[in-house]
Amino acid sequence: MSQVSSEDFAQIKDAVHEFIRTRVVPREREIADTDAIPDDIRQAAKDIGLFGYAIPQEWGGLGLDLTQDVELAMEFGYTALALRSMFGTNNGIAGQVLVNFGTDEQKGQWLEGIASGDVVASFALTEPGAGSNPAGLRTKAVQQDDGDWVIDGAKCFITNAALSNLLVTFARVRPADENGPGIGAFLIPTDTPGVTVAEHDEKMGQQGAWTSDVHYDGVRVPASALVGGDVDSGYKAAMTSLARGRVHIAALSVGSAQRALDESLRHAAVTTQGGTPIGDFQLVQAHLADMQTGIMAGRALVRDxxxxxxxxxxxxxSPSVAKVFCTEMVGQVADKAVQIHGGSGYMREMTVERIYRDVRLLRLYEGTSEIQRLIIGGGLVRQAKKAAKG
Incomplete structure (x- = not known):
């Protein structure tokens, strides 16, 4: 059960809707051109609780559950995706590791700062040879005689690493065996000696959402840094956080698709060819119809x-179904939006051009479309085998 009533949530959603439409949408070009979220927008997001909306109230968050989270995500998707990225790791993949798997001591140390936005947490899982499937993890953690852990390795594409205070870092403790995958999660303050965060990456889209390489060179942390105090909880923590995050990313996709459709409808209503509004042409209407159909299907799927x-x-x-459908859908919608805009849709000043680049990443992170299909197909076959055995 959510800690927030539907009446209270309606007010929160209205406030977020207003914030995004009046404060963020007019400054999308500034965010893209400066490759940063303006400080006043960051502060406003903190003030309305966006850094901790999915963190339980006992730790200072708003305590929204996933059914409410996705309603906000559909609002976040309506503007530059860098906005959501700014607080996404706190509420999502990084923060949920602590909420669901942290010890009471770990929660007490970190969650209030995460909920307020005074602490930015990053989810340091991906490596050059271990992306959507963390089984290939090579970052190593070795426990010392005094109980401390020493961590060596490298991560890539880590969201908010350059801005973070805390790296929720996944490392191999031992080879996978019958006891589990041997992957632990460690809470590593970014200023720990031996941690190096590289300059943020230059990406195709999502300017203002910073990702970076992170290197660990003999990083020593106490035994209390191991999430849950258990060496085998790391893999489960990663998988659980990613599954929840997949539904959130699906909702984000619906929001971006809605914005692309709205921009296309405005364009089709006023732009003329040969004196006729292009929205009167049946082939343009067919594109708009396909876009609306995908968005409505995606919205229903996300809520389910x-x-x-x-x-x-x-x-x-279900999380994988929602993610693969909605992220593929928004790619198709963005493509149609550019097509409807014609040559102008390829110009940098057009919103649909930015959306086209921004949403391409959604099919890659938190598990690629290919990985989602393996999860869905493999899960269905396992269920069928189980049913066949009776």
Whole structure:
């Protein structure tokens, strides 16, 4: 159950809607050109609780559950995706590791700062040879005689690393065996000796959302830095956080698709060819119809997957179904939006051009479309085998 009533949530959603439409949308070009979120927008996001909306109230967050989270995500998707990225790791993949797997001491140390936005947490899982499937993890953690852990390795594409105070770092403790995958999660303050965060990457899109390489060279942390105090909880923590995050990314995709459609409708209503508004042409209407159909299907799917996640009915297949459908859908919608805009849709000053580049990443992070299909297909076959055995 959520800690927030539907009446209270309606007010939160209205405030977020207003904030995005009046404060962020007019400054999208500034965000893209400066490759940064303006300080006043960051502060405003902190003030309305966006850094901790999915953190429980006992730790200073708003305590929204996933069914409410996705409603906000559809609002976040309506503008530059860098906005959501700024606080996404706190509420999502990094913060949820602590919420669901941290010890009471670890939660007490970090969650209030994460919820307020005074602490930015990053989820340091991806490596050059271990992306959507963390089984290939090579970053190593070795426990010393005094109980401390020493961590060596490298991560890549780590969101908010250059701005972070805390790196939720996944490392191999031992080879996978019958006891588990041997992957632990460690809470490593970014200023720990031996941690180096590289300059942020230059990306195709999502300017203002910073990702960086992170290097660990003999990084020593105490035994209390191991999430949950258990060397085998790391892999489960990663998988659980990623499954929840997949529903969130699906909702974000719906928001971006809606913006692309709205921009296309405005353009089609006023732009003329041969004196006729292009929205009167049936082939343009067909594009708009396909866009609307995908968005409505995606919105319904996201809400269904979120409800199943919260109830516990399905926390594996449904998140992957929602992510693969919605992220592929928004790619198609963005492509049609550029097509409807014609040559102007290829120009940097047009919103649909930015959306086209921004949404391409959604099919890659938090598990590629290919990985989602393997999760869905493999899960269905396992269920069928189980049913066949009776």
């Amino acid at each position: 997957a979120a409800a199943k996640y919260v109830s516990g009915e399905d926390r594996r297949i």
